[in-house]
Amino acid sequence: MEEDLFNRSLDDQLCFEVYKAANGFSKLYKRALVPFQLTFPQYLVLLALWEEDNVYIKRISDRLAISIGTLNPMLNRLTAQKWIKKVPSPKDKRATLVCLTEKAHEQKRAISLSILQEIKSCNTTGIDGQLFLQNLKRLNEEFDRIEKN
Amino acid sequence: MEEDLFNRSLDDQLCFEVYKAANGFSKLYKRALVPFQLTFPQYLVLLALWEEDNVYIKRISDRLAISIGTLNPMLNRLTAQKWIKKVPSPKDKRATLVCLTEKAHEQKRAISLSILQEIKSCNTTGIDGQLFLQNLKRLNEEFDRIEKN
């Protein structure tokens, strides 16, 4: 009865499927991003900045749900590769503003296209993208809520 | 028209929601695993071994979709903490068999219970677990297929 709760097969574990999917996406995007020398998390940062440029590091950290300890070294690498620029905030001497470089604006289209190309190789039959996204968002909402406690 | 393909909002990206969900799960499980000094990926290894013990490293690598480069150091840490044991295979001198220790068998129930407790704190209203899992499996199938090419 209760026993099967402790004998859940690996294949029935939601956490495991999500884990694999995340690594799968990371590899898929990596292939598309190789020409630009970008990693998947770095691409997420650019994605956030293309939507809203010139923002505090804290803002990116919140939006991507990446800790400062992870994000800051990433931003330094992106700066070294001339994708972004760190500018001290004039209003708040603690804070740092992050903005895109010309290179990042110029390459946006090419990057998106390369990813689109890669995604096309993926047969999405049997996947309900809308419902899938909906379930994921609900789950992430819950993770957010728990985090706040 | 075509333009919106290049202006997809961060919030519409499946890859991003999966990315966040994976990190969320990792944190959730981490809390449950703290008393056992285990990480989430280490727990996955134990999960695989509880199901099928005394297997080649390669077998675990395939089942968890974790590269040897990642898995091998993990196994060494699990060995150091006395969760598993590495035994040279008698049939194939290249290969190494991995098997669970007494500790791993004894603690199985307690670990499962701790995780169950943690999961209970999660309000799953609005999440269709079955359908969610189904979509994830289809996606991972596709990632597998692409990998093989």
Added chain:
DNA sequence: CTATATTAAATCGGGTACGATGTAAAAGAA
């Protein structure tokens, strides 16, 4: 039977990923 190819592990380098800690600045309370 020998030369070649494949396979299982191990190792390495670069890049996440997090929680804990430190530091300086800003915000709030007294």
Added chain:
DNA sequence: TTCTTTTACATCGTACCCGATTTAATATAG
């Protein structure tokens, strides 16, 4: 104003995570 708390960022240690390379052993081909 001054004391306290909070905030933004930076850094550190531990643990993934992968692709590439190396090494030894097995399997296959000629």
